[in-house]
Amino acid sequence: MxxxxxxxxxxxxxxxxxxxxxxxxxxxxxxxxxxxxxxxxxxxxxxxxxxxxxxxxxxxxxxxxxxxxxxxxxxxxxxxxxxxxxxxxxxxxxxxxxxxxxxxxxxxxxxxxxxxxxxxxxxxxxxxxxxxxxxxxxxxxxxxxxxxxxxxxxxLGTAATRENGDPAGRPMTTVGFADMVSFTQVSRELEEIELARVVEWFEETAADIVASLGGRLVKTLGDEVLFSAETPETGAEIALTIAATIQDETEVPDVRVGAAYGPVLPLMGDVFGTTVNLAARLTSLARPGTVVIDSELAAQLENEPDYEVARIVRRPVRGLGIIQPYVLRRNEKPKSADNEKPKSADTDADTGRDADRDAEAS
Structure with a gap:
């Protein structure tokens, strides 16, 4: 009635x-x-x-x-x-x-x-x-x-540069995941309305950053967003900007970002493939407020003066074996003529210990 x-x-x-x-x-x-x-x-x-x-x-x-x-x-x-x-x-x-x-x-x-x-x-x-x-x-x-x-x-751009893709014709793309840290704990501590506002702010902020920098927001998953970019530089800029912007907001948990560069399969507005899976796995390796990337993206960015890539400990990840991750940071100091290459020593980004020694010990 x-x-x-x-x-x-x-x-x-x-x-x-x-x-x-x-x-x-x-x-x-x-x-x-x-x-x-x-x-x-x-x-x-x-x-x-x-x-x-x-x-x-x-x-x-x-x-x-x-x-x-x-x-x-x-x-x-x-x-x-x-x-x-x-x-x-x-x-x-x-x-x-x-x-x-x-x-x-x-x-x-x-x-x-x-x-x-x-x-x-x-x-x-x-x-x-x-x-x-x-x-x-x-x-x-x-x-x-x-x-x-x-x-x-x-x-059209993908078709025009098809020769730069993989043998199957899939476009080379930078994909990244930005994941809110400790979201499960936060969801238990906040009222439903407050939690909804946190998620909405996170999604809106990420969407604005991705759009303004020339990327594409592929989808949102509540506490996580997936974005893509046509160039490594655009993808790197999006990843770093999202991490820094969210970190500056005290009322919202930090995010950790994982990004990878490689061939992807675009389908029905989504993206699929090993590159996407790798980006998702890299997210779990990142510390709050940081960006971790794969070796392909690191190679694309190593000569870019605005960024610094630091090799960290090799890690085994489910379904992909042992991978070599890198931490991506902004380069606060211009590279000098005699220091054009990124760090080559295998160092743990958190402890400074030798990565090969850590890998052998584990």
Whole structure:
């Protein structure tokens, strides 16, 4: 039973959908000219719940979407599997965006509305949506086009320099993970709202740094972010800036960053491969507030005057055997003419002990 004073859920649904619920599934399939099986695959890929055939649950917009997707198959642009993958990407992305937007609207309610009854708070959100949803929708398309243009440019750049990739044609990329230290302990100590604010600040800060320096935020995982960059220098700058910026914020745990350079497999907006796995493993070797990189990235940066790479103890890592990690730091002093090479002695970054002796002892 609905609480007194709350708006009718159907009215809210139709407001947000931008149209009246007027068709059953049978109607939608017939009007769109697609098969029942195809509509079911698409509906599930969008992440929508299955509806009984006799339930009126479809709008003109739903019919139009099915019709457009059907034309993609008819015109040979995509096969059915391709359409389902495309729709799933849209559905997963939009689901997260919608949840975030509703949460944001709720957090922006005036203080007195938060203290008032649930009915009044919901009504306030509905009024905001009714008045401004038309302004939000073009922003979604604008952001998508901007991201599409950036992704297309990256793809063209990769194709133009394909000879610099690995034999399989995968692009050489710098990838890095930034991981909040002792997040499990922090999550036990903070209230849920405080924890959410810490995570949101961390994600926003990392995203701003990655974007401003020319990289790409591949994904966020709560207490961890994965980024990529086309050049070793950009990846190094992102890694060091994230570590330093988070370290300066006293209310947020430090991060440790691991980065690697090598071929990656871009797929559905994500990146895969040994290089990605190596970056993740290097993160676990870094101390709070520091950046640890692999030997390939170290080799790319060794002649860069802005950075200093220091070889540390070789470590065994799960699935990759024994690797040679390096600590990456900013070079506070310009390299002199007689000191152009980075440190070559195997030293432990924390103790200064000889790394080979440590490796033999272990």
């Amino acid at each position: 609905m609480a007194a004073g709350l708006p009718d859920p159907k009215e809210i649904e139709e407001l947000l959908l931008g149209g009246e619920l007027r068709y059953t599934r049978v109607d939608a399939v017939r009007l769109a000219g697609v098969s029942r099986e195809f509509s079911g695959k698409v509906w599930r890929a969008f992440g929508y719940p299955s509806m009984p055939d006799e339930t009126v649950a479809y709008t003109e917009g739903d019919v139009a979407a099915l019709e457009r997707l059907g034309r993609l198959v008819e015109d040979g642009i995509l096969d059915e599997d391709g359409v389902v993958r495309l729709v799933r990407a849209f559905g997963q992305t939009m689901s997260r965006l919608a949840e975030w937007q509703v949460s944001l609207l709720g957090s922006m309610l005036p203080q007195d509305a938060n203290d008032a009854s649930s009915a009044e708070a919901v009504q306030t959100i509905v009024e905001i949506a009714e008045k401004h949803i038309g302004e939000f929708e073009p922003l979604v398309v604008h952001a998508w086009r901007r991201q599409l243009a950036a992704a297309g440019t990256r793809a």
